[in-house]
């Protein structure tokens with residue numbers, strides 16, 4: 001492993017790396033070791049103003065660049081990411097803590113989106129009807145809108161900004177990206193690669209920082225729209241502020257994902273899948289199973305026994321080390337938050353089947369490790385039964401029948417992802433038809449739509465109209481124009 005260290009993370013404005021105007025810097029540490037790996041600025045509205053000005057200046061010329069030529073920059077970016085793939089994986093693991101294998105998912109899914117957006121000449125096509133009236137043709141086409149802001153969470157440092165940036169620039173817009181201040185390095189390295197593309201200055205910009213930068217983006221009069229991913233309270237804040245300032249927005253929020261386990265499922269494969277979903281990335285995935293519901297007494301009993309046996313096999317450690325299947329959570333603060341949920345679960349009467357509170361990893365006294373934790377007998381009224389924990393804590397619930405289990409999931413205000421394990425097509429069909437979650441798995445633990453399908457939840461997990469990637473993304477970053485033409 002090559003140790004990554006950046007003395008001061010810079011912004012990227014108008015094609016150059018620049019220092020933030022902020023005097024406040026925050027240390028960023030490797031969650032497995034506690035070692036400092038660099039400093040990130042708090043970021044200021046002046047930083048946002050500079051980046052937006054550069055993006056605004058670049059827009060008129062960039063929108064005139066033909067779509068196939070814009071796409072070629074993305075082919076080049078894809079090739080550069082492949083060339084530096086291992087390095088990108090290592091940076092991701094160092095700053096986030098996820099295992100090297102999990103970082104492959106993070107970086108690869110980012111590349112998928114770059115590749116998909118490179119198909120923009122086909123994806124951006126409009127509609128046409130010749131002879132809409134006698135001698136009159138009608139064409140409808142999509143045009144870029146200007147500057148877009150992209151605001152990211154910490155849990156997929158490499159991938160999430162790439163859910164947006166490739167489509168935004170491929171459609172002819174310019175962007176300002178704000179990475180998570182907890183994990184700024186994957187984006188910093190990506191921007192070094194972007195710099196090699198020799199894009200016209202200002203097409204892609206980056207401002208580091210926290211909520212001042214976010215609010216600077218939300219309030220900026222020269223920003224046309226915002227793509228946000230993070231927790232639901234902040235997603236709602238983004239939505240309200242964008243609405244107040246007349247911007248488009250797509251704000252992907254938090255999750256409390258239910259998984260239904262029917263007695264007729266393939267138990268061995270299903271349990272392996274559920275455990276991976278719940279504890280992969282130390283539970284810090286917006287598609288992670290948070291609650292597994294055994295449907296019927298027999299299924300519930302098997303669920304308890306088999307989840308416990310499988311979860312005990314997880315090997316916690318530094319994500320860079322071979323054989324490790326679960327890394328630390330992102331920070332000491334987040335570890336405290338997750339531990340507080342575990343205490344609450346115990347206090348409110350859930351049965352602690354597997355206790356991850358005193359997890360120690362040899363040679364890593366300062367890592368933010370929590371072992372896999374499993375609660376049985378959880379009810380929706382308990383705090384752990386309804387709040388998003390975002391850590392390696394799985395709650396088991398029992399339902400009378402499939403209708404009861406679906407009703408439990410639907411009663412929750414968040415509806416990001418949900419899965420069912422069954423070998424019965426009628427159960428699968430009923431679940432898929434009735435569940436509110438917008439990303440649905442049938443014998444799939446992490447129901448993550450690929451780049452060419454729409455990504456995003458529903459109810460309190462999503463604010464906006466048009467979701468991420470796929471065709472909706474193209475609609476989000478463009479506006480429709482219809483021309484009705486008659487030539488005398």
Ligand code: NAD
Nearest residue numbers: 152153154179180210211214230231234252253254255286
């Ligand atoms: P977060 O909401 O704390 O932060 C997200 C972004 O908002 C960061 O860039 C942060 O700097 C900024 N921010 C934080 N607090 C703010 C405030 N008060 N005002 C303005 N900006 C603020 O989220 P996180 O902890 O980085 O990420 C985890 C959350 O993201 C979880 O809730 C998870 O479910 C969610 N998530 C959702 C999806 C999805 O597809 N729906 C994907 C990944 C993560």
